Amino acid sequence: MSEQYDVSRVRIATPADVRPAAENLRDIAAAMGGLRVAICHNIAVNQSMEDADGNVLATSVFGWTFEEDDRWWRSPRLALKSPLPTACRYESEPFWCNAEGFRTSLPNPMLDMLDRADFVRRGLTPAAIVVPVHLPFGQIGAASYVPADRNKLDLAQEFDAYAVQLGVLTRHFIAGYVRSMCNRERLPVGPVLSKREVECLRWASMGKTDDEISLIIARSRATVRFHMHSASTKLNSVTRSQTLFKATQLGYISFSGGSFNGGSARMVA
Structure with missing residues (x-):
């Protein structure tokens, strides 16, 4: 150049x-x-x-x-x-x-x-x-x-x-x-999501309910809710959709090569 x-x-x-x-x-x-x-x-x-x-x-x-x-x-x-x-x-x-x-x-x-x-x-x-x-x-x-x-x-x-x-x-x-x-709202940079939290978010991003996720990962509904709540706290979000949005922005989940109808989302542990 x-x-x-x-x-x-x-x-x-x-x-x-x-x-x-x-x-x-x-x-x-x-x-x-x-x-x-x-x-x-x-x-x-x-x-x-x-x-x-x-x-x-x-x-x-x-x-x-x-x-x-x-x-x-x-x-x-x-x-x-x-x-x-x-x-x-x-x-x-x-x-x-x-x-x-x-x-x-x-x-x-x-x-x-x-x-x-x-x-x-x-x-x-x-x-x-x-x-x-x-x-x-x-x-x-x-x-x-x-x-x-x-x-x-x-x-x-x-x-x-x-x-x-x-x-x-x-x-x-x-x-x-x-x-x-540009002044942007800062996303949290310290906390790191666990593999199980990412797995739950991955299935939630495909539209699965907590009951459905519990059957898929063979854990109780309470355990799924615990992981979802933990991810929400780490990402400083107040709703399920906001948690999924921030997790996607940070690259923990992705819809590349997948779909909402049974395709797989990329998971980053």
């Missing part, structure tokens, strides 16, 4: 680093064939990225205006309606897309099933290189690198040349921004 694309240029350690890092990211993208930056640290919230003085980066650094097609950072429905952030929920590596489809370095059949109808209106761009950033606790950030020329629909050459660099730079920028600028 050349000095121009050195990650130190976009690294954020304090709020004061946000603006110069954003300016460097803007300049790097512009040097990559005139790409513009549309970036979001959390696709689940309608919250603009700002510098230490409260200036919105989208307008003050990345050059987006308040014209109808430019107000992507102010749209609360964009994360639900746009095919770009939707694809970021199913892909963790950079990809490029237009109305004809999503292109990734390795095949991802799930992207082929996404709705691309009315792509330009819903995505606010004819084409983009997109970098998903999957952060701890299920948070997803994303950056779209779009051509300044809105008539340019094919980004295959730019993707081949710059996807790796953009992936590294974007992840450093967003991760640093979140650490420096």
Whole structure:
């Protein structure tokens, strides 16, 4: 990676680093064939990225205006309606897309099933290189690198040349921004769930009742309730659903490769 694309240029350690890092990211993208930056640290919230003085980066650094097609950072429905952030929920590596489809370095059949109808209106761009950033606790950030020329629909050459660099730079920028600028409710980091607590949570995540779990693991209902309560206390949660949610965020249980109808969830002891 050349000095121009050195990650130190976009690294954020304090709020004061946000603006110069954003300016460097803007300049790097512009040097990559005139790409513009549309970036979001959390696709689940309608919250603009700002510098230490409260200036919105989208307008003050990345050059987006308040014209109808430019107000992507102010749209609360964009994360639900746009095919770009939707694809970021199913892909963790950079990809490029237009109305004809999503292109990734390795095949991802799930992207082929996404709705691309009315792509330009819903995505606010004819084409983009997109970098998903999957952060701890299920948070997803994303950056779209779009051509300044809105008539340019094919980004295959730019993707081949710059996807790796953009992936590294974007992840450093967003991760640093979140650490420096976002106040999150802290999840407990000290307590560790026991193997039996995780086992009970695993079956509960599949919709099993305490009575059903007791039959499955050959323990009494009281024992199951004890393990569920212990896990709840360790995770500082007050309801069963909150306990399962936090356990999933921390990676104790997962629905990868499983289902609610009898599939197996991954268990971490």
